[in-house]
Amino acid sequence: MNRHFAAITILLGSTALPAAVAAQDPALEVPASEDTLIQNPAAERATALDPIVLSAGVEQVASSVPQSVSVVGGAELNEIQAGNIGDILENVPGVAGVGSGGFFGQGFNIRGFGSPGTAASEAGIVQLIDGEEKYYESYRQGSIFVEPDFLKRVEVLRGPGASTLYGSGALGGIISMETIDAADVIPLGQTSGGRVRLGYASNPDTAFGSIAWGWMPSDDFQALAALAFRKLGDTTDADGDVIVRSNSETPNVLLKATKTFGDQYVEASYQHLEAEGDDQDFNQLDGPQIGLFPGFPGWGVGDILTRDQVARLEWGWAPADNRYIDTMVSLSYTNTIKDTKQGSDPDEPIMDSLLGRRDYALWRLRAQNVSDLSGENFDHFLTIGAETSKQDRSNSTTSSSHPEGYTRSAAIFAWSQSEWGRFSMNAGLRYQRQNTEAKDSVAGVTDEVDGNSFEPQIALMYSLTDAWSVFGSLALVNRLPTVDELYDGFMGGAPSPDLKNEEGRNIEIGVSYASTDLLRAGDEASMKLTLFHNRIDNMIMRTNMPAPTPSYVNIDRAYLRGGELEASYLSGDWLLNAGVSVVDGEDQDGEVLDTLPNNTLLLSAVWQATPDWQLGARGTLAQGRDKPDDSHRGGYGVYDIFAIWTPQQGALDGLEVNMGIDNLTNREYVPATYVTGPAPGRNFKVSLSRAF
Template sequence: MMRTTGRRLRLLSTLGRTAGWGVSWLALLAAVPAMAQQASAPAEDPASTAAVVATDEFVELDPITVVATRTAESWIDTLAGVTVRRSEQLDMLMPARTADLFQGMPGTTAIQNANTSQTQINIRGLQDFGRVAVIVDGARQNFNQLGHAGAGGFFVEPGLIADVDVVRGPVSNIYGSGAIGGVVTMRTKDAADIIAPGQTWGVEATGEAAGNGFMGYTSVLGATQVGENVDLFVGATYRKADDYSDGNGDVVQDSGYETWTGIAKATFRPADFHEVKLTALNYETQFSTQTDADSATVYSTTAANRTVTASWNYSNPDDNLFDWRSSVYWNQVDQDQVKSTGSSNPITGAVGDPRSFVIDTVGFDANNTSRFGSGDWANAITYGGDYFQDEIDNTDDYGFGEGYNPSGDRGVGGAFVQWKANYSTWLEAIAALRYDAYSLNSDDGGGTSGERLSPKFTLGVTPWSWLTLYGTYAEGYRAPTVTEALVSGPHPLPFDTPGTMFYFLPNPSLQAETGKNKEIGINIKKDNLFFDGDKLRAKLNYYQNDVENYIELVEFGSSTGTICPIPGRPTTCFPFDWGVPGYAQYQNVQEARLKGFEFEGTYDARKWFVGLSGQVSEGEISAGVDAGQPLSTIQPDQVTTTLGFRFMEEKLTVAVRWTAVAAVTASDLPVNSVYEPTDSFNLVSVYAGYQPNPNTLWRLSVENLLDEQYTQYENFLPSAGLTVKGALTLRFGGGQTAGLSDPAYVK
């Protein structure tokens, strides 16, 4: 039985306490009669890559994305649960932590505990070990470190991010191996984001400060054009934050951090329609972290995320045979830790003992789209392949961090073909087939491999120009990681109590997970609804993802005995005698079922705008001995509403955002869950942005305006109380492109 009724009632109770924010629902409901009157209007072409809204004052394009099908299309036309964030939206979030980039996204939760710069992404209840593929500038982010706060994460400076695209579910199986939960792609800023149209060089400088434990941020980005076919971009950022206070006014220890980033890009256009781009990114951070709220062990941590990518793209609108995209990349995450607090023991070592976790990922991605017409059918065939190799080198000579995170290598690759067709203006069909294969090995011996074909089918119907209905069946395949298959070693319980422990057992016969997702959705796109130039955009979808061979940590065995010898300590034995199972192993449970409803919508009348997003989700083990047990990674139901106004010829924007999050109680969690229940909470934030001219942007925000005391689910430290942020961005540039005027640069 799904344990979600209580969650829904608690969310409704939370919403009721702030009922005045229901204006978003009224905007959407009021739009329905007006849209119905337009049913006989001529249909718009669903195959067009962007919808244009035009008035006498502005022309605006819906954001373009390729994340779902590898073919460029407007995000609102995509037949999938897709959310995009562009620079204007990211500016309003004023992100200080990477998790801030994902605030209010339906079905998507970024988990970033207060004492780390590392971020994990949960999509539809799936996270850790690559279930969500995270890609930055074309490079996969595959870092894993097993711990109480999950396994898997990435490091990136939020101030450098220009675009964020998220597709939920395994519907993007052509995008890469393993993404049974979804795909997150991020693009860092580039020359085109800095140089104003018509100019040949530009500089952007940003300074930001925040209270509640002082936070300071600065960045300087510069770009220039060398001739007509070369763009150069370089930049640096620095951010430092002190420990903040929670809603109760208590200082949250070790919530401070320090980061700095260097980035360089070179773009070449050696021939018409060809583009070659080289990118180098170096991110470094320092922070202090512990494994959970009750742990007396603290590690002083430094981490570096280094990425080098090279891409070659060819796109000629007159060439129907070739539309080529390709990239090769290298990514390394090197996290070094030194124990700074805690008692000496054979598990974590002594104060001053070091350990390190390093992963090197090299890979490539290449695909091409060929287009042809046949009667009223417009066809696009996309085909390609990708591969990445993880080399893991973890070292702990004083404890058992390497036992929990074994060294080894993993190779994962695949090839795919996709047919995407549009019939007239009312029908779209997508069919795809992907082949995946993997192999992994440990330095201590043992390994596993596997392969599979995964299909995808989507059908979309546009009966009226403003409404599209679609249904999808898609499968995805995720290979186990080296850690899941080969983790081995003792673990104390409670932490740092000698002689009391359980033991991780390896499972080299672990099988890959297979996600089978069924989804139905509605896209709503209407312009000039009530006023000239207004627009309504909304996406709603319901999904059910059945994950076969779902991998979960299972506890079993005797509760008393002796573990001897311990790997790496041939003369050391540990007795244990406690009332819980004595062994833990990652195993394939028969099946997990995750399902839910997601929605997001905006109505923009230029003078004012309103947005609404959220999700209701549930998940359980649906077969096997643990059938009926809830999944611990299901995120609480939540709703986010935004109401904003534009003044002074749209130079001043003021907005209020409210998020209501339901509670997670003990009944929502499985037995022996590593996560603690959390209370429901309301977050209210306000934002003001003033752009007096195209090159100056002032921003001010007040986050957690009500000074709410809350802890995000899966975090063990409370979040920040009331926080005030201020920022100033200045741009300047010069030169003039030959034959071009110098239009005003509007971000």
């Protein structure tokens, strides 16, 4: 891969390291061309530390988005060697893990949204993969299942700034994941090519292999086929004691094809993950937890099938002679299945109510058009769209803790992005209607629940200089109750069909900076500080009380406030990053919320020591957190190191050897968002990859 294409890769796909480093790995390419770079105004302003954001409307560089946003691109993903999506997101300020470090035990908390352990804990976070929403709400079994080797980009938009486009109720924010395309694995100038990768990690115990192949026989067609396989074992703590047993083999498939017809295109894609676990912990968030309360025998082990599917078909039309038409229509089907049977150990049985098959199917039809309404002295893009969807949540075993139901919704939305002189403004409006219906298996509930949300928002940014900008935003958000919250009867609680919408009012202010040639010629620096205050009326909380008390109730209000700071400096062969996240919150009585994460400081350094060797280190320093039950989660410091060897000549040219150690000092710690813990201990990992 030549340096010109590597520079494009850095501009569009990475915030992690100098262009000279990215140029060593063909797997890090982003489908772009010189024409794309010239014609896209955002690309013209992008730098290595100020990448393009794809999920905030019309493409913009990060410094011009009036929202707290992080982009983890190809180069940084390569450094992390992620074994699961949590490994990626733990490096993003404002995002905390909820649960174990296992492949099937991932849950997330953004800015205090995301309750430990409960089934509907992430209803205030929209999770997308290639633009399609993912949701899984089964108690203590994780929430999202993604093959990290297929990802080329992850964006986190904190706060509700992107809820207009992607779904009502995104009080915490958006996690948007994008998978690789054919152009990402084909060497420049060739019509086909790919990569192969082998890897091992000690904790969780993992053996891994993948192959991806792309084909571009002509300018109007490309296709990709990728296969990954993981053999997963145990996750252990700092003392070597087993936390979670995954015990499964996990094949994953990604297929894509795109065909263009002049100004139109058709794209089809399919992702499939399937894992069969023997004597796998039912509770993949926390493990067996034997003795959690007096007489509790543990959650048990089972033979568990996990299946995750994402199928989508998209048509687009953007006539070159009509700037008012850039239309996209997509039809998608996603489904996550867990089929749980008793394991072979009679001393660790799973409760009968937790056995059986649980399905989360979602059909969605979405259409939108982007019109370029720009004039001589201003830029203006208007997105108008509509979508309809149907969720089908089912269970083969009747269980009060896992109610079955349908959720049907329809929405219309409009999103305006404008820029004139030093001012820019984003404004959005989304209206969504929802109908939730319990199935016959839910006792004592016959009425359907109808709801609607009306969500306006506005954000303004002013460029003080070419480098400095200030911004502020106001968003009103309505989160509609989920099936789990409306009909759950766990612990003998009554269903809660009378729940009100959560109503959030989010205010943000901030400052951003992006410049070059700051301390020396050719260096780059970027910084973004965002402060937020979120008031949530009618916040939905679990009671854990028996009937006639409802399982969920609305509390009067809650407050969440805090901020994120991200800063990066690139000079020569060095890249330095820092991130700070602070969150505080309480209810109307001044009681501390149980959902608050640790306040954290994230630090990293990457050094291109020689053309062949790249060295790096990351550190997470977390402040302790008091819990509502008067307990305390202590602070901690966790450090990771890595080294990447990419020979530049000879028979090994094109090979990459990636070595790393997570939790270098084998620190024992429990994040504030974990139900119990502890977090995983030291992890040794190594991978070998080669382009072909």
